[in-house]
Amino acid sequence: MSHSATDSVDDIPLYMQRLGARARAASTALRALDSGRKNAALTAIVARLDAARPALASANAADLERGRARGLSEPLLDRLALTPARIDAMLAGASQVAALPDPVGEIDGLRYQPSGIQVGQMRVPLGVVGIIYESRPNVTLEAASLCLKSGNACILRGGSEAAASNAAIAACIRDGLRDAGVSEDAVQVVETTDRAAVGELIRLTASVDVIIPRGGKSLIARIAEEATVPVIKHLDGVCHVYIDAAADSDKAVAIADNAKTQRYSPCNAMETLLVHVEAAPQVLPRLAAIYRDKGVEMRGCPQTREWIADAVAADETDWDAEYLAPIIAIRVVEDFEQAVDHINRHGSQHTDAIVTESVTLARRFLAEVDSSSVLVNASTRFADGFEYGLGAEIGISTNKLHARGPVGLEGLTTRKYVVFGDGHVRQ
Amino acid sequence: MSHSATDSVDDIPLYMQRLGARARAASTALRALDSGRKNAALTAIVARLDAARPALASANAADLERGRARGLSEPLLDRLALTPARIDAMLAGASQVAALPDPVGEIDGLRYQPSGIQVGQMRVPLGVVGIIYESRPNVTLEAASLCLKSGNACILRGGSEAAASNAAIAACIRDGLRDAGVSEDAVQVVETTDRAAVGELIRLTASVDVIIPRGGKSLIARIAEEATVPVIKHLDGVCHVYIDAAADSDKAVAIADNAKTQRYSPCNAMETLLVHVEAAPQVLPRLAAIYRDKGVEMRGCPQTREWIADAVAADETDWDAEYLAPIIAIRVVEDFEQAVDHINRHGSQHTDAIVTESVTLARRFLAEVDSSSVLVNASTRFADGFEYGLGAEIGISTNKLHARGPVGLEGLTTRKYVVFGDGHVRQ
Numbered sequence: 001m002s003h004s005a006t007d008s009v010d011d012i013p014l015y016m017q018r019l020g021a022r023a024r025a026a027s028t029a030l031r032a033l034d035s036g037r038k039n040a041a042l043t044a045i046v047a048r049l050d051a052a053r054p055a056l057a058s059a060n061a062a063d064l065e066r067g068r069a070r071g072l073s074e075p076l077l078d079r080l081a082l083t084p085a086r087i088d089a090m091l092a093g094a095s096q097v098a099a100l101p102d103p104v105g106e107i108d109g110l111r112y113q114p115s116g117i118q119v120g121q122m123r124v125p126l127g128v129v130g131i132i133y134e135s136r137p138n139v140t141l142e143a144a145s146l147c148l149k150s151g152n153a154c155i156l157r158g159g160s161e162a163a164a165s166n167a168a169i170a171a172c173i174r175d176g177l178r179d180a181g182v183s184e185d186a187v188q189v190v191e192t193t194d195r196a197a198v199g200e201l202i203r204l205t206a207s208v209d210v211i212i213p214r215g216g217k218s219l220i221a222r223i224a225e226e227a228t229v230p231v232i233k234h235l236d237g238v239c240h241v242y243i244d245a246a247a248d249s250d251k252a253v254a255i256a257d258n259a260k261t262q263r264y265s266p267c268n269a270m271e272t273l274l275v276h277v278e279a280a281p282q283v284l285p286r287l288a289a290i291y292r293d294k295g296v297e298m299r300g301c302p303q304t305r306e307w308i309a310d311a312v313a314a315d316e317t318d319w320d321a322e323y324l325a326p327i328i329a330i331r332v333v334e335d336f337e338q339a340v341d342h343i344n345r346h347g348s349q350h351t352d353a354i355v356t357e358s359v360t361l362a363r364r365f366l367a368e369v370d371s372s373s374v375l376v377n378a379s380t381r382f383a384d385g386f387e388y389g390l391g392a393e394i395g396i397s398t399n400k401l402h403a404r405g406p407v408g409l410e411g412l413t414t415r416k417y418v419v420f421g422d423g424h425v426r427q
Numbered sequence: 428m429s430h431s432a433t434d435s436v437d438d439i440p441l442y443m444q445r446l447g448a449r450a451r452a453a454s455t456a457l458r459a460l461d462s463g464r465k466n467a468a469l470t471a472i473v474a475r476l477d478a479a480r481p482a483l484a485s486a487n488a489a490d491l492e493r494g495r496a497r498g499l500s501e502p503l504l505d506r507l508a509l510t511p512a513r514i515d516a517m518l519a520g521a522s523q524v525a526a527l528p529d530p531v532g533e534i535d536g537l538r539y540q541p542s543g544i545q546v547g548q549m550r551v552p553l554g555v556v557g558i559i560y561e562s563r564p565n566v567t568l569e570a571a572s573l574c575l576k577s578g579n580a581c582i583l584r585g586g587s588e589a590a591a592s593n594a595a596i597a598a599c600i601r602d603g604l605r606d607a608g609v610s611e612d613a614v615q616v617v618e619t620t621d622r623a624a625v626g627e628l629i630r631l632t633a634s635v636d637v638i639i640p641r642g643g644k645s646l647i648a649r650i651a652e653e654a655t656v657p658v659i660k661h662l663d664g665v666c667h668v669y670i671d672a673a674a675d676s677d678k679a680v681a682i683a684d685n686a687k688t689q690r691y692s693p694c695n696a697m698e699t700l701l702v703h704v705e706a707a708p709q710v711l712p713r714l715a716a717i718y719r720d721k722g723v724e725m726r727g728c729p730q731t732r733e734w735i736a737d738a739v740a741a742d743e744t745d746w747d748a749e750y751l752a753p754i755i756a757i758r759v760v761e762d763f764e765q766a767v768d769h770i771n772r773h774g775s776q777h778t779d780a781i782v783t784e785s786v787t788l789a790r791r792f793l794a795e796v797d798s799s800s801v802l803v804n805a806s807t808r809f810a811d812g813f814e815y816g817l818g819a820e821i822g823i824s825t826n827k828l829h830a831r832g833p834v835g836l837e838g839l840t841t842r843k844y845v846v847f848g849d850g851h852v853r854q
Binding site: 028031032105111113115117119121122124126127209210230232248250251254255257258259262344353355364366367368370371372373374375376377378379381382383387388389400401402404405406414415416417418419420421422423424425426 | 455458459532538540542544546548549551553554636637657659675677678681682684685686689771780782791793794795797798799800801802803804805806808809810814815816827828829831832833841842843844845846847848849850851852853
């Protein structure tokens with residue numbers, strides 16, 4: 001067993017380099033592991049966690065107690081709690097990942113070229129993935145499952161509040177990997193809560209291929225700023241719904257309601273509603289009644305306030321705000337172009353929707369709005385890996401390179417060229 | 428006309444920011460340009476260049492004269508020269524790019540999800556591409572063509588030796604863009620030879636989406652080190668051919684000859700030959716005769732030197748060397764595993780080949796060798812965009828994220844999620 005809980009973590013750079021080297025070595029073996037073996041490992045891990053529920057509960061209780069003593073807020077304590085129902089959901093998630101098709105090894109576009117060679121692209125693991133997250137301990141299993149299934153070794157760094165819970169989950173993962181005959185170094189949990197470990201992890205270019213941060217904007221911004229390893233991320237979700245002059249009013253009201261109020265905190269919730277001046281009379285009074293009823297604070301441009309008397313005046317900062325709260329910014333626009341310009345200027349290239357019956361404008365919206373998800377006549381709330389049929393989600397990316405939008409197993413892989421010849425040489 | 432040759436370049440940061448802002452604005456229009464218009468622009472550019480041959484010749488003569496006065500080496504002067512034949516090839520290349528299928532707008536995998544929404548992925552331009560290259564002025568048109576066809580605005584920074592040639596080509600490109608009614612800011616050539624401009628370009632995260640450096644290793648290493656914009660690149664091409672015990676000797680000799688000697692300087696030329704101990708008697712004496720005949724210096728491990736008496740002793744540095752010259756490192760290995768381990772340890776994840784008749788080992792080689800191109804029974808020299816059927820190539824990437832291997836039009840695009848509903852909301 002190369003991994004050892006007795007490794008010194010006094011020398012953080014050395015400790016992280018060793019973690020990285022072990023992960024790199026494990027990734028070589030994982031690359032060649034067949035789907036059956038990876039699924040067997042996931043199943044073994046689920047069985048180990050299921051059998052260890054009492055240990056998980058006491059580890060989590062210790063985290064919660066320490067959290068209360070440190071005065072953590074109730075929402076934070078809630079995120080930290082591993083209730084039996086959450087453990088059920090966590091294990092069900094890992095079993096679902098085992099049931100997903102394995103993306104590794106798929107060869108696309110294999111074609112003969114004029115020289116006689118056959119050329120295609122094969123999907124392969126990225127190698128080593130570093131995941132940095134905050135308090136929710138169930139992310140430990142979720143991230144480990146997705147990385148394992150996609151053939152990647154991973155290094156997981158959870159929040160210090162959840163250290164005992166994460167260590168208990170990590171022990172079960174190691175046991176499950178060993179049960180299935182897979183290297184325990186396939187999943188390593190950083191065993192120090194020292195923040196310096198994060199600084200080292202995001203600069204381990206020799207042994208880490210990508211960093212995926214999950215958490216608040218300040219965490220992600222800091223990581224993106226300091227990392228030399230590539231980062232798959234999104235910072236903001238300033239999402240828009242644009243109700244066009246040619247919108248069906250009922251669809252428009254249903255979508256603008258759902259996108260804002262179905263849940264307030266997710267990154268794919270609408271923050272700004274744009275309404276074509278010709279649609280305003282039909283939709284704004286109806287929407288205002290709904291938002292008022294649900295306690296949503298409305299902040300509008302002057303034209304909006306002609307239709308919604310109790311809306312407060314929006315200022316320029318509202319167009320760039322990610323409220324993640326029962327607040328909405330509303331702007332009346334003169335035409336389609338102004339709406340698209342507003343979105344490309346103030347949006348975060350996350351998720352934006354148009355409501356229109358016009359095929360022409362729907363086509364234009366898809367081409368001209370430069371966001372990771374662009375929707376026609378559907379709520380922005382659909383933008384996640386499960387709703388998109390990915391089966392799972394490690395996060396949402398607003399990067400232009402590599403994975404864009406919800407990231408599932410495929411986003412944890414890359415493609416290399418494969419060539420088949422029969423002694424072919426280049427002329 | 429927003430672009431102006433009279434812009435001051437005294438303040439480099441300000442100058443580069445303005446270039447970036449103009450490129451970003453142009454990219455918004457390019458994103459929505461249909462294939463016909465992009466092809467018309469390419470055709471107009473080719474016509475303008477064809478008509479400007481005398482101007483190109485005199486600009487290039489000025490560069491050559493200045494180069495000779497500065498004592499540039501003959502190979503450098505040769506790369507700098509725009510002969511009539513090279514101009515022909517350059518224009519033919521741009522016409523070929525116009526004839527390629529347009530990758531932009533292609534929607535993959537559009538499927539209904541259980542909620543009733545349809546979800547797919549649409550291929551879209553990256554946005555703004557910065558290309559930094561050395562002396563060859565034909566790269567100016569090549570890079571501009573590929574970026575334009577893929578819907579990207581570009582900022583081109585060529586070598587200072589080719590400043591007059593690049594400016595003459597850039598003028599024709601601007602004229603051609605104007606002829607076709609496309610924003611002249613779609614292709615901008617940096618008009619200062621001050622190196623500080625490169626430093627600014629690679630940090631323009633607000634307006635540049637990706638940097639593609641083309642040139643020597645030291646240039647690329649420096650850019651990769653300092654850039655905050657993502658870089659698509661490769662540093663080394665330490666490419667291997669592994670001749671397995673189950674190799675057909677004739678194919679093995681033909682491939683190992685071609686991979687080394689067809690041309691010495693390309694990054695996909697073989698640098699190290701690995702030979703299974705059982706194949707050594709059949710292939711090493713035959714290959715030695717060929718290499719000796721062609722003047723290739725052989726550097727071998729002790730076992731190699733038992734078969735090739737005139738091979739010099741290789742030391743550890745030879746296994747990591749990218750010679751790009753008539754020198755080859757040769758190592759006899761005990762088994763398949765040792766060969767794969769050598770490649771993954773000493774290679775540059777660029778291009779590696781196996782010669783074998785064993786289906787089992789071919790499959791394993793594809794899965795276990797972690798390189799951007801992996802070949803079975805074919806020469807490493809095939810690893811380029813033209814031979815792979817991409818129709819063109821902006822470079823070769825050994826990155827794991829985004830594009831890996833030869834990069835054509837598709838590597839200059841990304842995919843966003845598109846969703847079609849009919850008033851769908853999330854439950």
